[in-house]
Amino acid sequence: MQSPLCFSRYGITLKELQRNEIEMVRQWRNDPKIAELMLDQTHITEEMQKQWFERMSQSDCQYYFLAWFKDQPIGVASLINIDREQQTCEPGMYIYVDEYRNNVVPFCVAFALNDLAFEVFSLQTLYGKIFADNAASVRFHEACGYTKYSERADKLGLFGLTQPDYLIARNKISRFIRY
16 A cells, blocks of 8 residues: 655645544534635535545545644645646645635645645646635735636636746745744
């Protein structure tokens, strides 16, 4: 069996999600403070979570990570819809622990995830989908270098991030990171 992927930067360690962690992650995901921000707001049952984990474990186009900060799991990060031919994917993340939700820590998680995508997976473009009325998420993504390229009829904004744009944005913010 291959050892789990683990990547550390900016005080964050992204550890590939393990079976014994999926119930905690399910509880986090079903919490209204997280669920209300998700594109899919379905309540996740234990059985649904187990089935998802099995499918995800068999796939080489999606990876889910537990984000650790100061020896504590604080959230989830993912790279999904990885297209190795087009060199693209859709990163995602949420911070569950309230203490770390509205400060520089979400940037640390996003930067670690983006560095992993660009450096380890050698991807060229990252794509995001954000509800237009989620102003905080739009601002966060724009601060990370994303550019909006379209908006769907359902008010879902489509954003893209290239490595050069990311590096410019990251370098402006990362100088404030002290972890």
